[in-house]
Amino acid sequence: MNSRRSWIVFAVGVFAYMAAVLQRSTLGVAGVDAAERFETSAALLSALAVLQLVVYAGLQIPIGLLIDRVGPKLLITTGSAIMVIGQLVLAFAPSIGIAIAGRILVGAGDAAVFISLIRLINSWFQGRSVPLLSQWTGNIGAIGQILSALPFAWVLHNVGWTPAFAAAASLSFAGFVLGVAFLADRPADVPEQPRVASVKDAVRGLGTTLKRPGTQLGFWSHYVTQSSGTAFALFWGFPFLVSAVGIAQGTASVLLVVIVLTGLVAGPILGILTARFPLRRSNLVLGITATLGLVWAAVLLWPGVPPFWLIVLLVVSMGVGGPGSLIGFDFARSFNPIRSLGSANGIVNVGGFTASFVIMFLIGVILDAQFDAGWSDSLYDLDAFRLAFSVQYLVIGFGVVMLLRARRRTRRKMEEDEGISVGPIWVALLRKWKRRG
Numbered sequence: 001m002n003s004r005r006s007w008i009v010f011a012v013g014v015f016a017y018m019a020a021v022l023q024r025s026t027l028g029v030a031g032v033d034a035a036e037r038f039e040t041s042a043a044l045l046s047a048l049a050v051l052q053l054v055v056y057a058g059l060q061i062p063i064g065l066l067i068d069r070v071g072p073k074l075l076i077t078t079g080s081a082i083m084v085i086g087q088l089v090l091a092f093a094p095s096i097g098i099a100i101a102g103r104i105l106v107g108a109g110d111a112a113v114f115i116s117l118i119r120l121i122n123s124w125f126q127g128r129s130v131p132l133l134s135q136w137t138g139n140i141g142a143i144g145q146i147l148s149a150l151p152f153a154w155v156l157h158n159v160g161w162t163p164a165f166a167a168a169a170s171l172s173f174a175g176f177v178l179g180v181a182f183l184a185d186r187p188a189d190v191p192e193q194p195r196v197a198s199v200k201d202a203v204r205g206l207g208t209t210l211k212r213p214g215t216q217l218g219f220w221s222h223y224v225t226q227s228s229g230t231a232f233a234l235f236w237g238f239p240f241l242v243s244a245v246g247i248a249q250g251t252a253s254v255l256l257v258v259i260v261l262t263g264l265v266a267g268p269i270l271g272i273l274t275a276r277f278p279l280r281r282s283n284l285v286l287g288i289t290a291t292l293g294l295v296w297a298a299v300l301l302w303p304g305v306p307p308f309w310l311i312v313l314l315v316v317s318m319g320v321g322g323p324g325s326l327i328g329f330d331f332a333r334s335f336n337p338i339r340s341l342g343s344a345n346g347i348v349n350v351g352g353f354t355a356s357f358v359i360m361f362l363i364g365v366i367l368d369a370q371f372d373a374g375w376s377d378s379l380y381d382l383d384a385f386r387l388a389f390s391v392q393y394l395v396i397g398f399g400v401v402m403l404l405r406a407r408r409r410t411r412r413k414m415e416e417d418e419g420i421s422v423g424p425i426w427v428a429l430l431r432k433w434k435r436r437g
């Protein structure tokens with residue numbers, strides 16, 4: 001563990017994940033071209049993006065179960081291969097029907113990569129390096145989004161649709177080949193952990209994993225932190241920035257890149273804080289969510305067009321949300337045995353993506369409804385976006401309530417099982433301050 005071989009496994013896994021994020025985010029960049037190529041409406045395209053996320057989220061639990069049964073290597077390589085096929089289908093699709101089939105394959109393959117990699121890290125590394133490396137994984141992988149926003153977009157607009165999607169697919173093909181050659185489920189000198197005997201057994205164990213308050217805490221942590229940034233980066237950010245706020249297309253692309261770059265800075269800091277203060281992880285999650293809520297409120301309530309500095313603040317806060325969501329996997333790790341960690345991670349990962357596609361879909365519905373009712377002059381009007389983006393308060397607010405309930409039950413269980421009592425953070429801070437004084 002923590003050997004040279006571990007780092008090779010880590011590097012190959014992160015590469016495969018980065019390629020997966022590239023495939024995932026290509027359609028957002030190619031939205032306008034797709035609308036022209038397949039002669040479809042914005043609503044159908046947003047439904048297509050949502051469908052891909054639904055497939056991704058819907059497969060998280062089955063894939064989590066499979067990880068516990070067959071190990072993560074097989075899933076990372078198979079997932080990469082399926083994404084290659086999906087992107088090639090899209091590259092040559094003659095009609096929207098075939099394009100949809102391609103995107104379903106991309107969503108399905110993508111679903112297998114991240115949680116398998118998190119599981120792999122838990123086998124190849126130990127101790128405090130696990131939350132840190134999980135952060136590096138999420139944030140280096142997110143560079144895939146930059147690859148789609150810059151080189152992919154360049155090839156798309158200068159060379160064409162088919163070469164752009166085929167070139168993107170070639171990266172996942174490289175991930176597949178490297179994965180077959182270099183990945184292994186665990187170090188050779190570590191005995192195999194007892195695996196569930198069959199998929200049936202794994203399904204039976206799923207109920208227990210789901211019922212654990214710690215798993216639920218992970219789910220809601222992921223749900224509240226990552227959804228805003230995902231809905232923005234994958235779909236609504238670009239039309240909002242360009243059509244509603246009036247920012248130039250090039251600058252808007254840079255702002256979407258800022259979300260990823262912020263994650264690269266915030267991720268390691270959150271990784272250190274998570275490892276250093278394991279009993280305060282939920283406070284980190286709540287702090288990130290509250291900040292997001294405040295910054296969104298300022299943007300949505302700003303009289304007139306929000307100033308550029310506020311938009312920068314918004315993308316930076318969303319950039320912290322992505323790594324914040326990885327704290328959810330740390331809860332899964334702390335409160336589940338290693339043999340069911342794959343399914344626990346799958347459950348956690350459903351959280352953020354469910355909230356993301358609900359938000360993405362509702363934003364589209366609210367924009368359409370306002371336009372159809374004649375309330376907005378154009379589909380992407382600033383005032384129309386104000387109402388549409390407000391839906392996040394309902395979706396994420398619900399998640400915060402559920403998170404607080406899961407946290408209460410997790411703390412009660414910790415007290416019963418381990419005698420560890422965790423009080424409110426302000427009490428702990430006050431006590432510390434008094435001790436100093």
Ligand SMILES: N[C@@H](Cc1c[nH]cn1)C(=O)NCC(=O)O
Binds near residue numbers: 115139142321
């Ligand atoms: N929230 C992401 C990870 C992340 C880190 N920085 C930005 N995003 C997540 O949970 N991803 C899962 C996946 O499959 O990508």
